[in-house]
Amino acid sequence: MQSDAKKSQSASTHKTRFWHDPAKRALLFQGLLILGVFSVVGLIVQNTLQNLESRGITTGFDFLSQRAGFGIVQSLVEYTESSSYGQTFLVGLMNTILVSAMGIIAATIIGFIMGVARLSNNWLISKIASAYVEIFRNIPLLLQIFFWYFAVLRGLPSPRQSFEPLDNMYLNVRGLFMPEPIYGVGFGWVVLTFMAAVAGVFVLARWSKKRQDKTGQSFPVFWTSIALVIGLPLIVYWLMGSPLTWENPELRGFNFKGGMTIIPELAALWVALSIYTAAFIAEIVRSGIEAISKGQTEAAEALGLSSTKVLRLVVIPQSVRIIIPPLTSQYLNLIKNSSLATAIGYPDLVSVFAGTTLNQTGQAIEVIFMTMLVYLTLSLLVSSFMNWFNNRMALVER
């Protein structure tokens, strides 16, 4: 565009003014933009400093090492009331990552099931799946979180009248209480065997693909892998003399003590996030599968593949390429949406750090800045991972 304009300019005989020259005009515009941005930012900084001074708010990141002095219901790292604000940041971050990871896994599973179910030959199943999608994606997530938390989980019985769905597992208004595994001596070997088995599965998959490429013979990788991953650790576990005991939750006073707990806030947030995001993922999966031309399915059927094999070997590998980019943005949405935790008091980053810590220290700028930085970094990490995955799956064009 610029080069065209330059040509026409050199062709014209009379001298043009500088604002008719696109190159110079571009420079002028950009100069003005920089000037504008800098003056706005400068004005904001100046106002902020003035306001902070007149309100007596300190600046800087010193507050991170001060004593926080408030408790947090759930923490993956060690945390007590005497821990520092820096530690509240860490606890919040871990809790955000925990619920996001749980949500991503559950939403992907439900979403894929519902997406495939929408294309089912069975009229009833496909209608149920589309009703699911249309209902849950058109209702605000916050409302769904409230529903699960205030209407469903608050309706559970008190600890004394807990449901006991399985032995030593208690469900009540305070959460889900489960036995906690206590690892004895030698359990490390079981873990090691498990990791070795997983590595073995990768090697096996490579080898079987090579062999199939060479000789055309297939190898039952799936069942062998399952046997390896589950069987080997079990054998080692038995050899080491079962080095695992369980600590059961017990009712003491008004609540359960011991064992593992899933707090109701986590459960409500997890269920709501998974169900809401799964509705979007189902749509993505459906359109990804529908985008594969019918010829592919027909060709696969003509080769005599069964309908599950058609889906597994022909359709899904191709549709994954279409599905990944929008799926990535759904994952990012889920991570961002996990910040709604603050509405029901699940101790995530926004609730603990941008909520309580901000209120106690008053250092809004530093706290909000750090919170935003975390979400930007998480977004960047997830999208670069999915880009890497997408590039690996991309069609190699010849």
Place this chain on the structure above:
Amino acid sequence: MTGETLVSDSSKVTDKMLPDLPPPANSTGVIGWMRANLFSNITNTIMTLLAIYILYILVVPSVNWALLTADWIGDSRDACTSGGACWVFIYNRFDQFMYGFYPEAERWRIDLTFFLLVIQVAWLVIPKLPRKGLVSAFVLFVYPIIAYYLLYGGSFGLNLVETHKWGGLSLTLILAIVGIVAALPFGVLLALGRRSEMPIVKSFCVVYIEFWRGIPLITVLFMASVMLPLFVPEEVDFDKLLRAMIGIVLFQSAYMAEVVRGGLQAIPKGQYEAAQALGLNYWKMMGLVVLPQALKMMIPGIVNTFIALFKDTSLVLIIGLFDLLAIVQAGLSDPDWLGYSVEGYAFVALMFWMFCFSMSKYSQHLEKHFHTGHGSR
């Protein structure tokens, strides 16, 4: 064998085509449809029966609770006697859920504002009506001023209604509509900037868009309510609603920019080149040739972002504004009406669902309507 019989019995010889036999009874009608779609093989049959069972245990109690054994009209919770849903709660507070704490005598102003809006939107949506350009210009530039004076008042003989009295569904709608309408021009500028050839303008727009798209709306609202007052001189006092609106518009303009960019990318290069060949400058090319075509294609995308924003406005309850969800939530903690949270949430869900579902159907209809190009669909 048949040939023999035909020859021997000449009375049965015919030169007319015999009429087609009807298809087997089990492949037509309701039974045939059910055989094909519900019971085509064993797995399908099991799935169907399972689905029917699940529907039975889900739907029957829900319908019973919500409709058959529900109480609808009354003054207090004593009217709820039949054991089903207690819609009396909604019935009693319906006005509050719609208008918030807006003074009762002034509520006609909200009605009028939305009535005007509905007329204009209907004009734009119904394909046959003329002068769409003029009406949309009116909606975008004149109507907001009218709406501001109608809702806020303070002049033209209307009483001033402070924004902390606004609430309910009307506040939800106001936030969403202001968010989308104000974000549109910024979005267009940002999208143009992102496709610009000027490196500084381009990088500025990319950073802006990616920044806002990378952070959750809650942090934006927190920022708007906590940090915005620090950014301006002390004398300037923002009201809470305005702060939330600024946050939403900053946030939404980044999403809008991506929608606009999608529309711009769909315009073939020939259009740009043709416009340049006619000697149009950049703004004329964009304003007269590219954007009018791109905007048409963007409408489904804009409707979709509007749906997302409409649902997201429920987050303003976290910074203390009383939108539809917040006001129902507040009503639930009223000691006179404790224990009706399911009814309250069901009502809010139904309201949001009706708006979002109808808009998404409309946007799908538009997508099909605009899909005039290539492709097999």
